[in-house]
Amino acid sequence: MFREGRMSVDGEVPKDIHRPDHPNSVGWVRPRKAILFEERPLELEAGGTLGPVEMEYEIYGQEPGPGGENVILICHALTGDAHVAGWDADPLGPIREYRRAKPGWWDQMVGPGKAIDTNRFMVLCANVLGSCYGTSGPSSTNPATGRPWGLGFPMVTVGDWARQQRELLSLLGLGHVKAVVGGSMGGQMALEMGLAYPDLMDDLIILSAGHRVTSQGLAFNVAGRHAILNDPVFNDGDYYGGPWPLSGLAVARMMAQITYLSEESMGFKFGRRLRGKESPDFTLTGIDFELESYLNHQAQSFVKRYDPNSYLYLTRAMDYYDAADKWGGGDMAAMAERIRARTMVVSFSSDWLFPPELCRELVSGMCLARRPISYVNVPSRYGHDAFLVETETVRRLITCYLKQF
Amino acid sequence: MFREGRMSVDGEVPKDIHRPDHPNSVGWVRPRKAILFEERPLELEAGGTLGPVEMEYEIYGQEPGPGGENVILICHALTGDAHVAGWDADPLGPIREYRRAKPGWWDQMVGPGKAIDTNRFMVLCANVLGSCYGTSGPSSTNPATGRPWGLGFPMVTVGDWARQQRELLSLLGLGHVKAVVGGSMGGQMALEMGLAYPDLMDDLIILSAGHRVTSQGLAFNVAGRHAILNDPVFNDGDYYGGPWPLSGLAVARMMAQITYLSEESMGFKFGRRLRGKESPDFTLTGIDFELESYLNHQAQSFVKRYDPNSYLYLTRAMDYYDAADKWGGGDMAAMAERIRARTMVVSFSSDWLFPPELCRELVSGMCLARRPISYVNVPSRYGHDAFLVETETVRRLITCYLKQF
Numbered sequence: 001m002f003r004e005g006r007m008s009v010d011g012e013v014p015k016d017i018h019r020p021d022h023p024n025s026v027g028w029v030r031p032r033k034a035i036l037f038e039e040r041p042l043e044l045e046a047g048g049t050l051g052p053v054e055m056e057y058e059i060y061g062q063e064p065g066p067g068g069e070n071v072i073l074i075c076h077a078l079t080g081d082a083h084v085a086g087w088d089a090d091p092l093g094p095i096r097e098y099r100r101a102k103p104g105w106w107d108q109m110v111g112p113g114k115a116i117d118t119n120r121f122m123v124l125c126a127n128v129l130g131s132c133y134g135t136s137g138p139s140s141t142n143p144a145t146g147r148p149w150g151l152g153f154p155m156v157t158v159g160d161w162a163r164q165q166r167e168l169l170s171l172l173g174l175g176h177v178k179a180v181v182g183g184s185m186g187g188q189m190a191l192e193m194g195l196a197y198p199d200l201m202d203d204l205i206i207l208s209a210g211h212r213v214t215s216q217g218l219a220f221n222v223a224g225r226h227a228i229l230n231d232p233v234f235n236d237g238d239y240y241g242g243p244w245p246l247s248g249l250a251v252a253r254m255m256a257q258i259t260y261l262s263e264e265s266m267g268f269k270f271g272r273r274l275r276g277k278e279s280p281d282f283t284l285t286g287i288d289f290e291l292e293s294y295l296n297h298q299a300q301s302f303v304k305r306y307d308p309n310s311y312l313y314l315t316r317a318m319d320y321y322d323a324a325d326k327w328g329g330g331d332m333a334a335m336a337e338r339i340r341a342r343t344m345v346v347s348f349s350s351d352w353l354f355p356p357e358l359c360r361e362l363v364s365g366m367c368l369a370r371r372p373i374s375y376v377n378v379p380s381r382y383g384h385d386a387f388l389v390e391t392e393t394v395r396r397l398i399t400c401y402l403k404q405f
Numbered sequence: 406m407f408r409e410g411r412m413s414v415d416g417e418v419p420k421d422i423h424r425p426d427h428p429n430s431v432g433w434v435r436p437r438k439a440i441l442f443e444e445r446p447l448e449l450e451a452g453g454t455l456g457p458v459e460m461e462y463e464i465y466g467q468e469p470g471p472g473g474e475n476v477i478l479i480c481h482a483l484t485g486d487a488h489v490a491g492w493d494a495d496p497l498g499p500i501r502e503y504r505r506a507k508p509g510w511w512d513q514m515v516g517p518g519k520a521i522d523t524n525r526f527m528v529l530c531a532n533v534l535g536s537c538y539g540t541s542g543p544s545s546t547n548p549a550t551g552r553p554w555g556l557g558f559p560m561v562t563v564g565d566w567a568r569q570q571r572e573l574l575s576l577l578g579l580g581h582v583k584a585v586v587g588g589s590m591g592g593q594m595a596l597e598m599g600l601a602y603p604d605l606m607d608d609l610i611i612l613s614a615g616h617r618v619t620s621q622g623l624a625f626n627v628a629g630r631h632a633i634l635n636d637p638v639f640n641d642g643d644y645y646g647g648p649w650p651l652s653g654l655a656v657a658r659m660m661a662q663i664t665y666l667s668e669e670s671m672g673f674k675f676g677r678r679l680r681g682k683e684s685p686d687f688t689l690t691g692i693d694f695e696l697e698s699y700l701n702h703q704a705q706s707f708v709k710r711y712d713p714n715s716y717l718y719l720t721r722a723m724d725y726y727d728a729a730d731k732w733g734g735g736d737m738a739a740m741a742e743r744i745r746a747r748t749m750v751v752s753f754s755s756d757w758l759f760p761p762e763l764c765r766e767l768v769s770g771m772c773l774a775r776r777p778i779s780y781v782n783v784p785s786r787y788g789h790d791a792f793l794v795e796t797e798t799v800r801r802l803i804t805c806y807l808k809q810f
Contacts, residue, residue, distance in 0.1 A: 046687035155687040215671035215696060216663060222697045223659040226704070229690055230652040232637050247635040251653075254628040255660055258621060263760075266620035272727060280725055282451035282560040284717055285634055289724070291620060292627045299631070312689055319694070320685055322677060355668075 016391060017103045019087075024111050026060040026086035026118055029104075031134055033057075036167045046155040046320075055168060056134025057126035058082045060110065061118030068176040072116055073165060073201070074106065074125040075182030075189040078256075078314050079306055081133035084125045085110035085118070108391045115398040121178065126168050128189070130156045130313035138237065138309035151237035156313060158321040162192040166200060176200060179402070180341075183207035183387040184354065185314065188321050191362070195327045198340035202405065205398065207346045208387040210358040211323035211335070211365075217353055220259055221315040224252030228308045237309050249308040250299035257298045262350035262383030270294060324365070332365030339366065344374040344401050346394070348386035374401065421796060422508045423516065424492075431465040431491035431516050431523055434509075436539055438462075441572045451560040451725075460573060461539025462531035463487045465515065466523030473581040477521055478570060478606075479511065479530040480587030480594040483719050484711055486538035489530045490515035490523070513796045520803040526583065531573050533594070535561045535718035543642065543714035556642035561718060563726040567597040571605065581605060584807070585746075588612035588792040589759065590719065593726050596767070600732045603745035607810065610803065612751045613792040615763040616728035616740070616770075622758055625664055626720040629657030633713045642714050654713040655704035662703045667755035667788030675699060729770070737770030744771065749779040749806050751799070753791035779806065 018025035034055045036042070041051030064071050074084050085104035110116045110123055127135035130153065138153040145152075169177065180201045182190035187209020194204045213221070231248030233239055261269075270291035274280055280288045287293050328335030343366060347359035356377045366373035378393050380386040387394060423430040439460045441447070446456025469476050479489050490509035515521045515528055532540035535558065543558040550557075574582065585606045587595035592614020599609045618626070636653030638644055666674075675696035679685055685693045692698050733740030748771060752764035761782045771778035783798050785791040792799060 151689060155689060157687075212677065214668055215676060216668045218677070218694065219663045219671060219696055219700060220660075222694070222700050223656060223663065226659055226701070227632060227656045230655065232652065247637065248656075250635065251628060251632045251656055254631055255625075258624045258628065263619055263621045263757075266624060271620060272617065272623070272730075282562075282725065284556060284560060284721055289623065289627070291624055295624060295627055296631070316689055320687065325677075352668075 013103070016108050018107065018111065020101075024113050025107070026104075026111050028101075029058055029060065029083070029086040029088050031056045031058055031082055031088060033134070034168055034171055036164065036171065042160065042163065042167075044154050045157040045159040048154045050129070050136070050154055050156075053129065053136045053164070054134070054140065055126055055136070055164065056082050057124060057168060058084060058088075058104075060085055060123045062120065062122045064122045064172070064174060068169075068174040069178055069202075070120065071122045071124060071174055071177040073169070073177050073180045073193075074110070074116075074123060075161075075165070075180065075186035075193075076105070076125060076127070077182075077184040077186045078318070079302070080105050080186070081131065082125045082127040082135075083133075084123065106388075109395060109398065115395040116181070116402070124169075124172075126165060128156075128161045128314070129164055130310055130317065132307035132310040137307070138313060139240065139307045148238075148240040150240065150309060153309070153313065155316070157317050158188050158192045159196065159326070161189050161317070162196045165189070165193060166197055169200070177202075179203035179205060181205040181207075181398070182209065184209055184384065185318055187354070188318065188323075191323055192321070194339045194341050194343065195323060195335065198338055201341045203401070204339070204341040204343040205346075205401065206343065206362075207394070208348060208351055208354045208384055210354045211332070211362050212321060212325075212358075213318055214353070214355065214358060217259070218319050220255055221319050224255055225312050225315060227251040227255075228312060231308075234308070237312075239308075244303075245308045246303040249303050249306065249311060252311060253302040253306075254295045254299045257295060259353045260384045262352065262381055264350060264381040265383050265385070266291065268381070328365075332361055333368035336362070336365035336369035336371050339369075339371050342372040342374075342405070344376070344397070346375075346387070346397060347377045348380040348382065348384070348390065349377060350381050351384045351386060353384040418508070421513050423512065425506075429516050429518050430512070431509075433506075434463055434465065434488070434491040434493050436461045436463055436487060436493060438539070439573055439576055441569065441576065447565065447568065447572075449559055450562040450564040453559045455534070455541070455559055458534065458541045458569070459539070459545065460531055460541070460569065461487050462529060462573060463489060463493075465490055465528045467525065467527045469527045469577070469579060473574075473579040474583055474607075475525065476527045476529060476579055476582040478574070478582050478585045478598075479515070479521070479528060480566075480570070480585065480591035480598075481510070481530060481532070482587075482589040482591045483723070484707070485510050485591070486536065487530045487532040487540075488538075489528065511793075514800060514803065520800040521586070521807070529574075529577075531570060533561075533566045533719070534569055535715055535722065537712035537715040542712070543718060544645065544712045553643075553645040555645065555714060558714070558718065560721070562722050563593050563597045564601065564731070566594050566722070567601045570594070570598060571602055574605075582607075584608035584610060586610040586612075586803070587614065589614055589789065590723055592759070593723065593728075596728055597726070599744045599746050599748065600728060600740065603743055606746045608806070609744070609746040609748040610751070610806065611748065611767075612799065613753060613756055613759050613789055615759045616737070616767050617726060617730075617763075618723055619758070619760065619763060622664070623724050625660055626724050629660055630717050630720060632656040632660075633717060636713075639713070642717075644713075650713045651708040654708050654711065654716060657716060658707040658711075659700045659704045662700060664758045665789045667757065667786055669755060669786040670788055670790070671696065673786070733770075737766055738773035741767070741770035741774035741776050744774075744776050747777045747779075747810070749781070749802070751780075751792070751802060752782045753785040753787065753789070753795065754782060755786050756789045756791060758789040
């Protein structure tokens, strides 16, 4: 269910993605599994416990140095997974034999000779609790019932994710890493790690993220969840044996997709262009505009690869996260004082989901707390997606930053 | 079904709404009905014909002068109706006897001694084709079948609405009016009237509207319609005898509501405040934030008063409207050259549905075409809703503008 987006390695591959045999690709990769919180369950921030927890992660590059000084932990975004770089074959089949595979979501940034250089670093990424890509979540089996957890899965928070990441590092014998890097929801998680475990990392790199979601961000998440929760087949989240609430999820994704772009990028990508026609059909139920076709396509491909319940859990965790509240009693500087890592914050001018003004609140907090902070607001028209789309700029920023120290 | 929002006139009434017996209220009003296009059906812009058409409208104030020099036509917004001012009693009962009534949507602006002064003017507003407030639309009876039209109702456009308004004026013996005034969708309609019937009015007042929707505006309409069209009980629009697709409509409204506010107004109205509690419940399906409660309330009260099919028709008409394309072959100045009326355009700084930049394209076109144009960008934090919320500023702008001539 959740492994869509595969492509033929022999066929057409996007131009900035290297094929597995290219010297700048980490090549074929396979997800790894860990069992965490087996002896002592995870005490969840929102109450209750969870354990054992299955966790999917991927590792690329070098063996870790004794003090973890060459380890980089990457935190994925809302709909991302542990598969950051290279190509993963169908997890059910023997590696390399399957032609249908999927390139990592940040392959442009991670690999031999790339910004996060696997010739220099060990790179690690783990799927978060509540997600649907191999880590325990609502679609996993509840050992107590032998059935999928559904809404019986406990509420998880950004704090729990940070704890989960640290636990995995411990299991791998890593008490310290060079850097924690994340964008969007992954940036929230990276920030939380810097606050919860200030001595765990030397550097924090936070892209397109803030210490909380904006009011609009919260509102769009509310509306997206409303669409899923009110889908008539939602069945209190217990839909795994029947039809899935994919109508609701499609609407949630369509709406979210709008928040990932900017008015300008939508304007030049699609504007009011009609799809393959000179004049409109004046259709009420059909598709006339390119933009409609795009949003439909985005929604339809998303519902093939995501669990509606996971969408509920992860967006809710984002909503509840308020780092200033949690760590500084509402005071940004008091919060920032906890951070020991050198920190780089990158915002993008047209991002309105995590807008530059919000990122600057974090930056100002760091300045007031006299913490080492670098901040770049990248001029870009790509909106929130810029952190994934402005590859050349992000590549240079990360390369320079990691070379400094 | 469509007459919610009523309140007890004896009970609490919002402070800027006058009770029906107040000297600044137009008092009790009752909608009027007209039958248009009875002899010759309306030739629709998107093809096909429609007729006869039932049309609901309201009239307040003075008798019209012989040349219509004291007549002001108001155009309503997407979810508005003909009931602009005063209090309408339950349309089924004898007037004045019913305690449950509804104040007009622009009562702050229209009445004796108000900006649009009914001591001076005759004020007229008519519900648009496709809507669900008394004018023919998908919920009306199709005379050919004796059943509700549903999606059998023909596609209507902003051009058809302009035509429909002019037809009503003709029926009332009015070949000319003093001014046409509208906000949001009503502003699109007012602009269209200025372009299609340049000699019909002396003045045009266009608030929070543009010659087209933005790409984001189009995208949100697409997502909203998607929610309705994919509601499992939508039944191709033929739901009048069964359950209505209100889940879809609720999501569409929630999303639209976000676009009516600004990040700033959401921030100060709600921010991250919890609803009546100190710490969150960490609920996945319940309500924790004030903002959630607000969006839910908005959606739930909307679905009681609006027909999902009408939402489809009216948003689609907005999407298709492109005045520059229609009247100027894509050239704003060529379009603006058609306009004869003195025109005032008012935008609001934080409106991101019809943003100031879009309004300024229209204003620039008017300047290039050397047409008489006044333009005000009102500093406001209320987003798109500002045209209804910034009553004091709008009142002064309209009062001054109408007193000039």
